[in-house]
Amino acid sequence: MLGTRGGWQALRRCASLPQVVRLRVSEALGAQESSGEVKVQGWVRSVRSQKEVLFLHINDGSSLEHLQVVADPSLENRDLTFGSAVEVRGKLVKSPHRRQNMELRAETIRVVGACDTWTFPLKMKERHPLEYVRQFPHLRCRSNTLASLLRIRSEATAAIHSFFQDNGYVHIHTPIITSNDCEGAGELFQIETSKEAKEKTQFFNVPAFLTVSGQLHLEVMAGAFTHVFTFGPTFRAEDSQSRRHLAEFYMVEAELSFTESLQDIMQVMEDLFKTVTSTVLSKCPRDVELFHKYIAPAQKDRLEQILKHKFVTISYNEAVEILKQASQTFTFKPEWGCDLQTEHEKYLVKHCGEVPVFVINYPYDLKPFYMRDNEDGPQHTVAAVDLLVPGVGELCGGSLREERLPFLEARLQRLEIADAYQWYLDLRKYGSVPHGGFGMGFERYLQYILGVANIKDVIPFPRFSHSCLL
Ligand code: 4AD
Ligand code: MG
Numbered sequence: 001m002l003g004t005r006g007g008w009q010a011l012r013r014c015a016s017l018p019q020v021v022r023l024r025v026s027e028a029l030g031a032q033e034s035s036g037e038v039k040v041q042g043w044v045r046s047v048r049s050q051k052e053v054l055f056l057h058i059n060d061g062s063s064l065e066h067l068q069v070v071a072d073p074s075l076e077n078r079d080l081t082f083g084s085a086v087e088v089r090g091k092l093v094k095s096p097h098r099r100q101n102m103e104l105r106a107e108t109i110r111v112v113g114a115c116d117t118w119t120f121p122l123k124m125k126e127r128h129p130l131e132y133v134r135q136f137p138h139l140r141c142r143s144n145t146l147a148s149l150l151r152i153r154s155e156a157t158a159a160i161h162s163f164f165q166d167n168g169y170v171h172i173h174t175p176i177i178t179s180n181d182c183e184g185a186g187e188l189f190q191i192e193t194s195k196e197a198k199e200k201t202q203f204f205n206v207p208a209f210l211t212v213s214g215q216l217h218l219e220v221m222a223g224a225f226t227h228v229f230t231f232g233p234t235f236r237a238e239d240s241q242s243r244r245h246l247a248e249f250y251m252v253e254a255e256l257s258f259t260e261s262l263q264d265i266m267q268v269m270e271d272l273f274k275t276v277t278s279t280v281l282s283k284c285p286r287d288v289e290l291f292h293k294y295i296a297p298a299q300k301d302r303l304e305q306i307l308k309h310k311f312v313t314i315s316y317n318e319a320v321e322i323l324k325q326a327s328q329t330f331t332f333k334p335e336w337g338c339d340l341q342t343e344h345e346k347y348l349v350k351h352c353g354e355v356p357v358f359v360i361n362y363p364y365d366l367k368p369f370y371m372r373d374n375e376d377g378p379q380h381t382v383a384a385v386d387l388l389v390p391g392v393g394e395l396c397g398g399s400l401r402e403e404r405l406p407f408l409e410a411r412l413q414r415l416e417i418a419d420a421y422q423w424y425l426d427l428r429k430y431g432s433v434p435h436g437g438f439g440m441g442f443e444r445y446l447q448y449i450l451g452v453a454n455i456k457d458v459i460p461f462p463r464f465s466h467s468c469l470l
Helices: 004-013 025-029 144-166 194-199 215-221 262-283 285-294 299-308 316-324 342-351 405-414 419-429 442-450
Strands: 021-023 038-049 054-059 067-071 085-094 102-113 208-210 227-235 248-257 312-315 357-363 381-389 393-400 435-441
Touching: 021 025, 025 038, 025 067, 025 102, 038 067, 038 102, 054 085, 054 102, 067 085, 144 227, 144 262, 144 285, 144 442, 215 227, 215 248, 215 419, 215 435, 248 262, 248 442, 262 285, 262 299, 262 357, 262 381, 262 393, 262 435, 262 442, 285 299, 285 442, 299 442, 312 316, 316 342, 316 357, 342 357, 342 381, 342 393, 381 435, 393 442, 405 419, 435 442
Parallel strands: 021 038, 067 102, 312 357
Antiparallel strands: 038 054, 038 085, 054 067, 085 102, 227 248, 248 435, 357 381, 381 393, 393 435
């Protein structure tokens, strides 16, 4: 099969041969006129039949734009409808239309798979709301919005890998099945085989779970590589139907050794965000434009401004003071020692000018066992950081890790989990170094840059409480 570049290169190579070259729609749209025959395969997005001419629009997922096919009305057939799969052979010619470079003059049209338009949930030329297409996870990738989203998601994934690889990080496949609860929040999916439930046996001899974070395994690797990252599925059994929680989501995590300052970690978070966003904006301009035009109109200008300016940093103490002085009344009264609620995060972001805000140094008792003790007075904090962004709230969470054996040992003992974490304590016995890292929720990242209100619309197959379609 010819790939995106392959198809067009083959067309150039074989221009003089009577061979049919398969082109993707994106290649056909960017092609030069040629006398050779080409074939394009895809799904029909519109059919317009006139007395003298038949017009089709074909899409194959390679671009937001469709390829216009111009054919003799004699090529029309009953199965050639919106949604059907077709193979069109013909010649590429310059299009007379200003908005399109090339069109395909069809010589043959073969319907590969018919589509029953009466029952097909998508309708021709309709801009279906995201809530509507969400009901059809097996078909919504054929709508413009979801197809654009999935192309952007694919580019953003590649940009994240490039960012880390270009900066000397080693990619680690951290396990999906694990025996630890990294965050200690008890939001675990426990794994058992179908036999286990009946026979009371245990496959792994210990309770096993789907991972809530690859951090602890990354910390192992940061003891040998200094800069590591992982980017994979993460699972949380949060019984939440909120527009920013999923039971299965993707998390990008990085861990850096020989790092004594939280600022170093925050710099990587900011660089990652800015580099990946710039890449996505330049690689998928049309797909991003669709979101910025129809879904979040002011988002483009805001993003461009954000990319030019440094993110704001405030401490947790400052955050609480800002909230206490707010004219707004909150459902949860802000007090030192309380977790920041969504309403608080929203207010803080607004207070700082609707830009990304780092909140640093959270109360010791609020955060997981692995965070580094700041050893500061009565308002005892750890070196933690959350990155809050407009419209979404928490995008990233990170910290310096407690690398000092006595501190870590004491904390694990107080929590009565020291036995399970002997291996983690070992890391502090054998060449321990100051280190830290963070995790960024990939779906929340996409939500933020594209201005998508509901997280269920930025992942191909959303899983959340009471819903596991397909
Ligand atoms: O803040 P969290 O829980 O941090 C950790 O798991 C750290 N161990 C990461 C690290 O330091 N390596 O999760 C990180 C991010 C959140 O800021 C949020 O963006 C996202 O993961 N996230 C979710 N996204 C979608 N659905 C959920 N249920 C999420 N829970 C967290
Ligand atoms: Mg967090």
